[in-house]
Amino acid sequence: MNKTPLYDSHMRSGAKMVNFGGWEMPLVFSSMNDEHQAVRNKVGIFDVSHMGEIYIEGEGALEFISRHCTMNITNSKINQLKYAHILNEAGGILDDTIITRLSDDSCYIVPNAGRTPVIFDWLVRQGGEEYLQDVSQETVMIAIQGPAAAGLMDGIIEHKVSDIKFFNARGVEFNREVMDEFDHGWPLGDTPLVQRSGYTGEDGFEVVLPAGSGKIFWEQLLSIDDPPLRCGLGARDTLRLEFGFLLSGQDFDETRTTVETGWTDICVEWKHDFVGKDKLKAMMEVEHQLLRGMVMADKGIPRHGHDIFDGDKKIGQVTSGTRSISLENGIALGYLDPGYHDEGTEVQIDIRGKKRRAKIKNPPFV
Numbered sequence: 001m002n003k004t005p006l007y008d009s010h011m012r013s014g015a016k017m018v019n020f021g022g023w024e025m026p027l028v029f030s031s032m033n034d035e036h037q038a039v040r041n042k043v044g045i046f047d048v049s050h051m052g053e054i055y056i057e058g059e060g061a062l063e064f065i066s067r068h069c070t071m072n073i074t075n076s077k078i079n080q081l082k083y084a085h086i087l088n089e090a091g092g093i094l095d096d097t098i099i100t101r102l103s104d105d106s107c108y109i110v111p112n113a114g115r116t117p118v119i120f121d122w123l124v125r126q127g128g129e130e131y132l133q134d135v136s137q138e139t140v141m142i143a144i145q146g147p148a149a150a151g152l153m154d155g156i157i158e159h160k161v162s163d164i165k166f167f168n169a170r171g172v173e174f175n176r177e178v179m180d181e182f183d184h185g186w187p188l189g190d191t192p193l194v195q196r197s198g199y200t201g202e203d204g205f206e207v208v209l210p211a212g213s214g215k216i217f218w219e220q221l222l223s224i225d226d227p228p229l230r231c232g233l234g235a236r237d238t239l240r241l242e243f244g245f246l247l248s249g250q251d252f253d254e255t256r257t258t259v260e261t262g263w264t265d266i267c268v269e270w271k272h273d274f275v276g277k278d279k280l281k282a283m284m285e286v287e288h289q290l291l292r293g294m295v296m297a298d299k300g301i302p303r304h305g306h307d308i309f310d311g312d313k314k315i316g317q318v319t320s321g322t323r324s325i326s327l328e329n330g331i332a333l334g335y336l337d338p339g340y341h342d343e344g345t346e347v348q349i350d351i352r353g354k355k356r357r358a359k360i361k362n363p364p365f366v
Contacts, residue, residue, distance in 0.1 A: 004049035005140050005211040006218050015232060021114025021249075023050035026232040035235035036325045039200050043146035044231040045221055048199075048206065049214070052116030052136045054123075055187045057106035061131040065107060068126055069099065070258060070280075072272040076101040081167040081197055083267045085258045086111075086119060091279025092254035095119050096246060096267070098197065100169055108188055110141075112248040126275075135187060140214025142221070144228065145204035145239075153194070153205055156224060161194050161205065169195040174209075178217050183210035192217070199236060201243030201364060241322050241331060244293055244363020250304060251291065251319045251333055259283040260335065261291045289316065289335040293363040294347065296330035300356040302349045308334055309348045309355055315340050318349060326366045332358070 001024040010017065015026035026047065029035065038044040056065055066073045071084035078101055086094045095115040101107045111119040120134050144153060150162035157174045164170050171191040173179065184190055192209035209217065221228060237247070246252060246261060258264055259280050268280070296302065302321030307314055321332035332349065340347060343362050348355035 002050070004047055005215050006047045006049060009215070009218060010047065013230065015230070018233070020233055021050060021112065023113050025050055026230070028232040028234045029230040032232075032234040032238065033325055035229055035231040036238050038229040039146045039202055039231060039235065039239055040326060041147070043144065043148040043152055043228045044235070045218075045228045046143040046145065046231050046236055047218070048141045048143050049139065050113040051141055052111035052113070052119070052134070053108055053139045053141070053188070053208070054111065054116065054120055055106070055108045055133040055135050056128075056131045057133070057187070058131045059105060061105055062101070062107060064128050064131055065099065065109065065123075066272055066274065068123060068128070068275055069097070070268045070274055070276075071099065072269045073099055073101055073107055074272075076107075078103060079169045081169060081195060085263075085267055086122070087258070087274070087276030087279075088254060089275060089279075091257045091259075091276040091283065093252045093256055093258060093261070094122060094254060095248055096252075100193075100195065102188065108135075115248060133187060138183070138186065138211050139188070140209055140211050140218070142207045142214065142218060143198055143200075143204060144207065144221070145198045145200045145231075146202050146228075149202070149204040152224075152228060156220060157194075164194060164196045164205075166196045169193055174213070174217065175220075177220070178209070178213045181210075181212040181216055183212060186210040199245055200239040201245070201366070202239070238322050238325055241320050241333070242324055242326055242364065242366045244333065244365065247320055256335075257283050260289055287338040289337055290341050291319065291333055292336050292341055293361045293365060294318075294332045294334060294349070294358040295327075295361045295365065296349075296356060296358050297346070298356040298358070299330075300349070300351040300354075301330045302332035302334075302351060302358070306332075307350045308336060309350060310340065311348075315347065324365060330358075331365050333363070336360075
């Protein structure tokens with residue numbers, strides 16, 4: 001399995017490690033409940049270096065990536081982030097990604113763990129080889145998430161970053177120890193990149209920097225007075241699900257379209273041409289399943305793959321489910337047939353052979 005540059009630190013901490021998308025990653029450091037609550041109420045930090053980083057540069061590079069995702073990057077401002085889907089010709093979702101414009105002719109995209117080779121190869125086959133460079137193995141990404149994230153960041157890197165707007169980024173000179181190890185051949189910039197973004201529903205930042213300086217920054221976060229809690233993939237999943245964020249390979253794959261996920265208003269700019277656009281428009285004209293949220297009315301925890309019923313009629317399937325730590329109740333996402341999309345509609349989820357009542361609830365759940 002792949003290992004992030006922070007792997008040795010995780011092993012020293014006694015983290016419980018799991019295989020996630022081909023990467024050996026920490027599932028939990030202390031307890032999932034404590035880590036979840038730290039992010040909701042104060043601040044937690046995540047190693048998200050398993051996410052891909054594909055650097056795209058050259059004359060025509062922004063036009064190229066715009067043709068191959070649902071958002072138009074040519075009209076992005078420099079240092080602006082956009083959430084986009086990358087589709088195949090049938091409109092199926094190859095992956096979702098964040099795309100950050102870095103300059104007049106460069107950007108970088110963040111595919112999901114395990115999907116980076118797929119997306120890289122897809123873009124090469126589309127004629128983009130001259131623009132592409134996979135820098136995933138040499139990059140660390142650390143997420144600092146929670147209501148106290150801005151104050152922590154302003155203090156530790158000795159520069160104010162709390163004025164960065166949501167879904168924007170800035171190259172920032174860090175402290176001497178970090179910059180002494182900074183690889184200035186790293187293509188994403190001459191300084192670490194601080195982005196106001198995250199996957200938890202809370203305020204926070206994702207810091208992107210070369211591996212050597214990333215390891216130092218991680219240890220600095222852990223060595224400050226009242227350090228942030230280290231958080232694993234378990235808490236990251238419960239946090240993202242409480243806000244209804246999609247998980248690649250679980251809430252969608254190549255058999256699903258952006259229209260079915262219900263995210264077209266967020267991640268599709270219709271005024272530019274992109275692969276799969278005609279298929280999405282056609283899907284909007286016909287009845288289709290739709291990804292909806294559900295909150296349990298009966299006791300029970302829904303899980304991925306559980307069938308959804310209206311009496312004896314199967315009407316859908318759960319894609320993501322968990323016990324919400326914030327609500328102390330079961331929540332889920334799942335695809336439902338037409339006629340069962342309205343908020344408040346009652347359905348039943350088959351949990352271990354027993355049908356448990358749930359109600360449709362549009363995310364976020366908290």
